[in-house]
Amino acid sequence: MDFTFTDEQRMFRDTVYRFAKEEIAPLGEEADLKGEFNMEVFKKMADMGLLGLPFPEEYGGSGADFVTCCLAGEAMGHAGVDGGHTLAWGAHTYLCGTDIMQHGTHEQKLKYLPKLASAEWIGCMGLTEPGCGSDAGALATTAVKKGDKYILNGSKTFITNAPVANVFVIFATLDKAKKHKGITAFIVERDYPGISTGNPMHKMGCKCSTTSEVYLEDCEVPVENCLGGEGNGWNIALAGVEWDRSTLLSPFIGGMMYMIENCSRYANERFAFKRPIRDFQSIQNRVADMRVVLEASKLAVYRVAASKDNGVALNPLLAAVNKMYVGDRGFDMCSAAVDLFGGYGYIHEYPVERGLRDAKLGQLGGGTSDIMRMIVARVLMM
């Protein structure tokens, strides 16, 4: 057993933290109020090498391991980068980028990864549909092969980055009768005929990541843009889970650190009845519970990352545990932070209000907590 980061990982985290705090976090404040994605943020992330972090160097990336990728997310969350921009990073680099990195041909990787790493292009991934979310196997978007093209029809919804994306990894079925085995992934570019995106949705939190529907109407995709081969889409979606349960959760870990820091500072500085509110046990209890949630969440998320780096197969049970715990308790913790700040906690200009709205997504996105409990129960009952 070893729970420490290497010196290199620690130094990298410190660098990202400092950079994010000075250069990125301030941009998020105004953008969150307006509910806008700030391209400047992505350019800065690209400058730091964050957008192509796990990609091999030959495709413009840094070849970072899972733990390092998580440390980048943690550092950004800790620095106060809003949940919207970190979510946009997650959808771009992991949901879209690592799907291509892990399952693409050399030509596909050469064509798309450097553009994603440099922020020249923005990426997204479309699995969820209006009629199916957690039950992804029921997807209805179809693909039909015609000559040297696939023709895609259907619609996707809640697609993070879709309004600003240049490249889409789209899941569709070649044959519904084959169920999971018919699902296939395609790399679709914005200027292919037949693809369009809806208006950005007004979300409760993570406002700086843009989200919309994606419409596919006789959308023509060249055959060479099939990703990972016909019928392999379900495996690609499953392989994405290990990124989803580690790197995409890592900004939440950092966000918890940000909450604890801000709550601790406030509790030291704020006076009531002639003493700092830290002297009240009800305030202490909140801070203590936040810390315990942070320690447990950190262990859960880095377990997935470290297993991956050590070549240990991902236990789906433990990945589901992460998602459920970080989602549910992360939200509780942010609610406690708002309580601790009292009326100021309810005001945007203070540091905890946004966090509560952003944290709600942790219980919903990428499989709801209800679904996580069902997954764990199903495995236990086997």
Place this chain on the structure above:
Amino acid sequence: MMNYELTAEQKTIKKEIGKFCQEAIAPTAALFDESPKDKAADLMKANFQKLAQANYFGLALGEDIVGATVAGEALAKTCPSTFLAAMSSIVSFGIPVKLFGTAAQKDKYIDALVKAQVIGAMGYTEAQAGSDLGGISASAAKKGDGWVLTGVKDLVTNAPLADAFLVLAWTDKEAGLEKGLTFFIVEKNASGLSVGKPIETMGLRGSLTAEVALSGCEVAAAAVLGGEAGKGYAQLQTVLEYIKLSIANLSLGIGQACLEVSTALGKSRQAFGKPIGLFEGVGAKLAVMFTNNDLSRLLTLRAAWSMEQKEAESAVLTSCAKLFASEAVNAIADLAMQVHGGHGYIRGAQVERLYRDARFAVIAYGTSELQRAAIAKDCLDKFKAA
């Protein structure tokens, strides 16, 4: 490089101690509850002999704290009472002797503890003082080269079985907490030491608990732990890390027992034509039990590793582990009871016993309230304006 896997040696410990507990400890685990206390004492002494043969105590006193924790989960899962009794001897008494004892004290007790020739206990709680050490009243007065102890220690786990006690008393009240308290090693046959009748507890009924009264109890200078008076407070802080870890470990074992027995019932018990675990409401309970116990294990092993590595944050991490695991196991035992329905509510049902056993963990060795205060202080002090 970060790595969550147990070493090959630790995996062997897990397998072998698990097998030993199943074969040697499990058969009598249910007997403690209803047994008269003298019978319970005999059963527990027999368990001590078996544990010694399996080298459980050797592991618990060894350098591999993670390995000892892995072994501890297996024992706590099988018989929480036996875990607590073993812990009270080997951790509460053995660890302070190992860490702070003089060469003579180590020679006398360590090997004997490992072989279960001696059973140990620690007394620091009193009627008016538990967490608030400043409130204890037991005292030691100098007499010639030795000391005379006076006071009453309450709720001393293992007292009815113990051959030797570590007793905390004031040697210089004026000097204050950090310099005025001292641990003494007192043998059970010391004149002036008397052990009360075993107390009837709600749970963990196989771990026998009683009062220890010291009245004009004379001990030699060599009875001072480590040979130097006034070090009791600092020694206790270190030992409490081990004890907090042990209570987290106890919680983890009880939680695992709750999870296993409930999962088995989820599969075997039928209602409306299917196993009850396939109903979403029951399945979700099993999932929450699994999740919380899994995180208890992570936090407990993390704290154990931190102690092994002598990390600065081991004190706060053991508090986090103790707080989380002890509260988690109470929620887990409650869910286990619910999954069992009426059959769990019956005396003799395993979950009924586990439910009572779990309640101890949030109270003992620093209540949840105290753990929260300590954890909060760690956070708040870090972000205090200079």
